[in-house]
Amino acid sequence: MTSANPKLAIIYYSATGHGTSMAARVATAAEAAGAEVRLRHAAETADPESFAHNPAWTANYEAHVGKPAATGEDIVWADAVIFGSPTRFGSPAAPLRAFLDSLGGLWSQGKLADKVYAGFTSTQTAHGGQESTLLNLYVTLMHFGGIIVAPGYTDPVKFVDGNPYGVGLIANRENITAFDDATADALDHLARRVVGVASRLA
Template sequence: MTKLAVIYYSATGHGTAMAKIIAGAAEQAGAEVRVRHIAETRDPESFAQNPAWSANYDATKDLPAATGDDIVWADAVIFGTPTRFGSPAAQFRTFIDSLGGLWAQGKLADKVYAAFTSSQTAHGGQETTLLALYITLMHFGGILVPPGYTDPLKFADGNPYGVSHITGPNNQNPIADETAAALEHLARRVVTIAGRLGPADPA
């Protein structure tokens, strides 16, 4: 059974919703799944005036937070981060930057990786965020499995690098049907390719 870790940072809850869709599809595809959020590094008082951010923080703060061990455990990892000025969010980068010891031991290599993101506006740095993340995964020695246009539904969501969601200026947009379908496709594709490659060697 393929082991998939879905590791994400979410401020206003869209990443949390996207991670749940991926996890459900991966489980249906036969994977053992761990969903782990990346812990908030900001003081909650600093976003107290943002109801969506506060609500997502309250809903996830007591759930298991991601650690490097979750990546070591997995055969495949799907990362999620909102875009911040065309790059992954600082909270996400803080987690990635904590993995140096595991990287030095080779424990992040030879795993399947893919990613999803979100932004308030159309485009809004979504593609550059995914590409910036993938550069890091190349340093890991990871095996990148983007969705490409491997299913006709990708012509609806339009992102061959991963999956992206437009949250809207007030973070009001729910996950659209075509985005949910693209997330499910990404999950199935990652599980399928990881299964063909076989279990990752934890080194």
């Protein structure tokens, strides 16, 4: 790491828009903390016809058309990376998993190591797999040789949202993209913490 103003890549997958909103919030907070930010989505792997019945999923997919998708170069460029994904049966969703699985060449060259990493997720229910999704993500990042910077309980906001592993949003069945103050504050804290640690390691 060589920059006093760290480079942060925010790489996320979002189906219906919750993750898109969370990633945008993290980006705003990170830029306010002094980071240079790249906001990148993991490319959709499902056929659009398969989710045509879901207006929120279709709208979010169409909103990403023409925007740059994440590549391994985004991680090589970055001093720190924050990943985001909804849970799929207790693990990161397939599009983010496919992106991570594509990084073997960079991993074998050591180009994913010694970077700060953290994550955020969303579930439809309170016990829908937030912890296991983040922990499964972090297992991969440990294989990278990454420096995992979880928020822990390093700020009073974490005693409100209660997630020491990252940030987790409890979404609802209407697929709204808004979230409560506790989640917003936790996302801001995660961004500041990752940027702060990356700055100290630079």
